[in-house]
Amino acid sequence: MSYIEIKDLSFSYTKKRQILKNIGINIEKGEWIAILGHNGSGKSTLAKTIVGLLEPGAGSITVDGIKLDQDTLQSVRRKIGIVFQNPDNQFVGVTVRDDIAFGMENLCVPKAEMLERIEYFATKVGMEKFLDKEPASLSGGQKQRVAIAGILAMQTEIMIFDEATSMLDPYARGDLMEHIKKLHNEGLTIIMITHEIEEALLADRLVIMKDGAIFADGPKEELLKKPDLFQGSALELPFSLRLANQLTGAGFEEVRGYLWESAFRK
Amino acid sequence: MGIRFQEVSFHYPQNQLTYYQAIANITLDIESKNEFICLVGRTGSGKSTLAQHMNALLLPTSGTLEIFGTKITAKRDKKTNYNSLRKHVGLVFQFPEYQLFEETVEKDIMFGPLNFHTGIDEAKEIARETLKLVGLDESYLNRNPFNLSGGEKKRVAIAGILAFDPDILVLDEPTSGLDPRGKTQMMELFKEIQDKTGKSIIIITHDMDLVYEHASRVVVLYDGELIYDESPKALFKREGLEKYHLQYPSPIRVLKDLKERFDLDLDIYQRNLSDAVTALKRAVK
Numbered sequence: 001m002s003y004i005e006i007k008d009l010s011f012s013y014t015k016k017r018q019i020l021k022n023i024g025i026n027i028e029k030g031e032w033i034a035i036l037g038h039n040g041s042g043k044s045t046l047a048k049t050i051v052g053l054l055e056p057g058a059g060s061i062t063v064d065g066i067k068l069d070q071d072t073l074q075s076v077r078r079k080i081g082i083v084f085q086n087p088d089n090q091f092v093g094v095t096v097r098d099d100i101a102f103g104m105e106n107l108c109v110p111k112a113e114m115l116e117r118i119e120y121f122a123t124k125v126g127m128e129k130f131l132d133k134e135p136a137s138l139s140g141g142q143k144q145r146v147a148i149a150g151i152l153a154m155q156t157e158i159m160i161f162d163e164a165t166s167m168l169d170p171y172a173r174g175d176l177m178e179h180i181k182k183l184h185n186e187g188l189t190i191i192m193i194t195h196e197i198e199e200a201l202l203a204d205r206l207v208i209m210k211d212g213a214i215f216a217d218g219p220k221e222e223l224l225k226k227p228d229l230f231q232g233s234a235l236e237l238p239f240s241l242r243l244a245n246q247l248t249g250a251g252f253e254e255v256r257g258y259l260w261e262s263a264f265r266k
Numbered sequence: 267m268g269i270r271f272q273e274v275s276f277h278y279p280q281n282q283l284t285y286y287q288a289i290a291n292i293t294l295d296i297e298s299k300n301e302f303i304c305l306v307g308r309t310g311s312g313k314s315t316l317a318q319h320m321n322a323l324l325l326p327t328s329g330t331l332e333i334f335g336t337k338i339t340a341k342r343d344k345k346t347n348y349n350s351l352r353k354h355v356g357l358v359f360q361f362p363e364y365q366l367f368e369e370t371v372e373k374d375i376m377f378g379p380l381n382f383h384t385g386i387d388e389a390k391e392i393a394r395e396t397l398k399l400v401g402l403d404e405s406y407l408n409r410n411p412f413n414l415s416g417g418e419k420k421r422v423a424i425a426g427i428l429a430f431d432p433d434i435l436v437l438d439e440p441t442s443g444l445d446p447r448g449k450t451q452m453m454e455l456f457k458e459i460q461d462k463t464g465k466s467i468i469i470i471t472h473d474m475d476l477v478y479e480h481a482s483r484v485v486v487l488y489d490g491e492l493i494y495d496e497s498p499k500a501l502f503k504r505e506g507l508e509k510y511h512l513q514y515p516s517p518i519r520v521l522k523d524l525k526e527r528f529d530l531d532l533d534i535y536q537r538n539l540s541d542a543v544t545a546l547k548r549a550v551k
Contacts, residue, residue, distance in 0.1 A: 013413070038445045040415035085443055086361055137278050137286055140360055140439075141309020166442045167360070169308045169472045170513040195445050234447035239475075239516035239539070246543040255550060258527060259520070 001065065002026035003189060004050070004158070009059035011045055019045045021213045023059070029157075032190040034200035034220075037209030038234035043193045044085075046209070047162045050191070051082050063158070078107065081151040083164035087143035096122070096138070096146050097131045103154040114153075121149040124179050126172070140167045148176065158189045165199065177202060197238045201264065208233055224263070238263050267332070268298035268434050268466060269320055269355065274329035276315055288315040289490045291329070296320075298334065298354075298433045301466035302456075304477040304498070307487035308511035313438075313470045314360070316487065320436050320468070321355035322348050334433070353382055356432030360439045360470075362423035363412075371397070371414075371422050372407040378430035389429075396425040401455060417448040421455075428459070434466040435459070441473060449473075453480055478502060478515035479537050486510060503535065517542045525549075 004027040011020040048054040061068040093099030122128045125145040165173045208216040210233045244259035271294040277285035289312040318324040331338040334354045368374035375393040400421040441449040486494040521534035532549035536542040
């Protein structure tokens with residue numbers, strides 16, 4: 001049995017339009033997968049069903065052997081942290097410090113440890129100087145970093161990032177990714193929903209969604225060799241690979257090879 | 267002249283004794299027609315604060331701000347008609363959810379024109395036309411804006427601003443959260459709007475590929491100060507932009523790497539894929 005098993009999952013808000021259609025994904029413990037797909041392909045809905053924010057119309061979700069339902073909701077949520085695209089949707093605290101503490105308070109983390117973790121994770125996202133500030137005085141990207149610190153501080157076994165870095169500048173994003181890589185090396189299971197192909201390439205495996213269904217699922221090296229998969233689902237290969245794919249013919253083998261190699265360089 | 271900033275600063279009050287300076291001594295002129303400006307800078311550099319001055323949603327703490335001939339001062343002035351300024355400069359927020367509120371797309375788009383005293387029939391006609399302009403068909407008119415996807419919501423929010431026909435359109439990260447195809451379509455939409463109407467367009471973004479390919483002018487903020495105001499070509503030829511947390515566009519980064527690795531005689535300053543392919547083919551042969 002896989003660590004996370006999603007089986008024949010379907011969801012719809014209205015009868016007319018099916019948002020998720022027979023989704024099946026198995027994720028192993030410690031795996032890092034990226035979920036890509038066009039706007040409206042069902043990525044965020046899938047994330048919300050995994051943490052039990054939405055109830056599937058059919059199918060099942062099992063996390064670490066626990067089948068998700070009303071009775072097990074709390075114990076499954078303790079295992080999964082989720083960061084959304086818009087940090088305002090998850091802000092609750094009066095100060096940045098309170099806000100980072102909120103998730104831990106719900107998990108009953110002892111006070112002394114909580115204070116330690118607040119400092120530690122605020123530093124990790126570069127917001128340690130802002131601990132006493134009001135969230136309202138922060139910029140969009142800064143709020144996002146605080147939201148991420150709050151979820152990381154809960155030290156859950158699984159993290160879902162739902163386009164969590166789309167508001168960050170490339171450097172803030174790079175710093176955060178470095179930290180996420182470290183957590184992954186320590187065993188964190190990561191589900192990353194993103195439009196940024198460079199970010200997706202940090203994962204081992206790509207899942208491409210299209211119109212509510214799984215369009216492709218496999219190791220990134222395999223999927224990237226099929227540019228049609230990306231074009232057919234409103235996605236784009238990284239610039240270096242798009243360039244490599246245009247360099248057809250003799251004389252370019254070496255450059256092409258180098259471009260492929262550099263696309264996977266982390 | 268459209269908008270003129272002269273040594274404008276803005277402080278967010280923290281508590282009674284301290285404040286947080288978001289922008290400092292900004293001097294900037296924006297023409298009322300045909301500008302395509304990208305406003306860039308790391309998170310927290312003051313981009314959104316600057317944008318919110320452009321239609322007087324925020325008033326400067328010090329300095330002079332002039333919007334289409336009206337002087338804006340630190341104190342809210344009863345004689346100033348802020349509403350009429352907003353007819354000149356339309357602002358689209360980062361999250362369209364914040365500006366959509368009606369139960370149908372049609373009502374949402376009509377809100378601006380009705381507020382500026384347009385008749386109902388005319389407002390309906392405007393809603394139809396602007397929706398077409400943003401690439402959505404008439405079937406959307408009766409849909410609930412909150413049931414649309416992120417990209418569709420953004421389009422409706424933009425239509426709502428275009429509906430009152432501002433001269434200058436300011437958009438805060440209009441492409442964030444869109445898939446690559448949506449991003450391309452959105453940029454084409456702005457180009458088309460500008461070609462058809464000559465409106466000035468100002469976009470806040472972190473996407474340097476987009477800046478390099480589309481902007482005619484780029485304004486860089488760092489810690490609330492304006493550090494560069496020039497063409498993207500001039501900006502990206504500068505060395506050491508990393509210290510301002512700016513990334514070079516993908517074509518420059520990838521071509522630079524190839525040039526060094528294979529010791530090529532290659533002009534790395536190519537703005538898009540097809541130009542990069544042409545330059546690279548020439549250099550390798």
